[in-house]
Amino acid sequence: MLFGQHNFMQQQINCQIIVNNMKIVFLISMFFTTYTVNAQITPKADSAFYLLDTTKTLASDKLWHTYREGLVKFYELKIYASCSELMDKPTFAYSSHFQQPAKLSPDKLKLIKIFSLAELIYKLKQFAEEDKATKYDVKKPFYLYFIEPNSGGYTLVKTQLEGSGPKSITK
Amino acid sequence: MIIDNLAGCGVYSDLIAAFTTEKKPDLNWNNASLPWAPKGNSGTIELGLTTTDKAQGTVNRSATVSLNTNILRNSSQLMIAAIAIHETLHAYINYKIITGGPTFTAPPYYDSNKPWLYSVDAYAWMLGLPSNFRDHWSMLDEYFDKAVKSLKTFDNGAHTDQEYAMTILYGLNNGSDYLPMQGLINR
Numbered sequence: 001m002l003f004g005q006h007n008f009m010q011q012q013i014n015c016q017i018i019v020n021n022m023k024i025v026f027l028i029s030m031f032f033t034t035y036t037v038n039a040q041i042t043p044k045a046d047s048a049f050y051l052l053d054t055t056k057t058l059a060s061d062k063l064w065h066t067y068r069e070g071l072v073k074f075y076e077l078k079i080y081a082s083c084s085e086l087m088d089k090p091t092f093a094y095s096s097h098f099q100q101p102a103k104l105s106p107d108k109l110k111l112i113k114i115f116s117l118a119e120l121i122y123k124l125k126q127f128a129e130e131d132k133a134t135k136y137d138v139k140k141p142f143y144l145y146f147i148e149p150n151s152g153g154y155t156l157v158k159t160q161l162e163g164s165g166p167k168s169i170t171k
Numbered sequence: 172m173i174i175d176n177l178a179g180c181g182v183y184s185d186l187i188a189a190f191t192t193e194k195k196p197d198l199n200w201n202n203a204s205l206p207w208a209p210k211g212n213s214g215t216i217e218l219g220l221t222t223t224d225k226a227q228g229t230v231n232r233s234a235t236v237s238l239n240t241n242i243l244r245n246s247s248q249l250m251i252a253a254i255a256i257h258e259t260l261h262a263y264i265n266y267k268i269i270t271g272g273p274t275f276t277a278p279p280y281y282d283s284n285k286p287w288l289y290s291v292d293a294y295a296w297m298l299g300l301p302s303n304f305r306d307h308w309s310m311l312d313e314y315f316d317k318a319v320k321s322l323k324t325f326d327n328g329a330h331t332d333q334e335y336a337m338t339i340l341y342g343l344n345n346g347s348d349y350l351p352m353q354g355l356i357n358r
Binding site for chain 2: 067069070071072074076085088089091093094095097098136137141160162163165166167168169170171
């Protein structure tokens with residue numbers, strides 16, 4: 001709702017992330033200098049790789065919740081932070097309209113460094129803090145590459161953290 | 172308190188239904204130091220704004236509404252409620268467009284069964300219309316009655332229907348955008 005010039009200013013917030021029963025699962029991490037994937041990589045983005053294998057995870061450790069809506073698949077991480085929108089149930093998603101999970105051979109999987117869940121959450125926390133200090137129109141997206149078991153092998157898919165990336169404003 | 176009361180209004184609760192589940196998307200609220208220089212008809216006042224994702228093909232349908240701190244301190248509850256409804260409509264329209272678009276639904280793009288807002292969005296995108304114009308157009312054409320009804324319910328009918336309509340009209344001018352054709356809508 002605008003009468004005159006706009007001047008956007010986000011509320012400054014600090015937060016403490018609470019994670020219950022967080023244990024290390026499998027995982028992977030690595031930066032794109034050591035591994036190239038088919039998906040396009042935006043230089044001004046932050047990212048990580050993560051292996052999600054729910055079949056090998058104890059029920060008590062399942063912090064990930066996946067669901068579909070239409071063509072979109074969501075990966076919701078059940079951690080809560082009331083004063084950070086990015087860290088409150090951080091949710092990653094992709095639309096199969098734009099991409100299909102790519103096959104990943106065990107040999108290629110060995111080339112990828114794995115993020116633990118703790119490392120991923122720490123990286124997200126750092127990203128959220130940086131995002132808070134970034135102007136709305138130049139905010140960076142955060143991409144998480146999910147690697148999941150599939151038919152004896154693995155698939156790789158690029159997801160984006162909901163709420164990350166440049167914003168538009170209506171008034 | 173105003174938002175909570177609005178949420179109890181039937182028409183308004185329909186607009187926020189998608190944002191009130193345990194899953195995404197979320198509708199976040201905050202207050203911000205926005206322009207506040209009232210000076211008759213020539214002052215600069217920004218009542219509120221809604222922030223959404225910029226990228227095409229995004230899966231993110233969440234939105235953040237920022238209300239002018241000075242408005243919250245100086246305006247009537249009726250005016251604040253009208254601003255909240257206006258900004259909520261921005262978030263709702265953004266939600267509907269993305270949900271009805273190819274990101275969430277299968278091609279073909281211009282299926283006639285798609286929500287009409289998707290066609291508006293495609294039209295606006297092709298012509299380079301600003302999203303602010305697109306949203307205000309939709310609000311006037313499709314959601315004006317709902318906005319007025321929400322405000323009347325919130326206010327328990329303490330004012331006239333014309334006064335509610337005038338309050339909701341506030342902010343629906345597109346003077347800050349740039350196309351001459353918008354003058355037709357602003358009249």
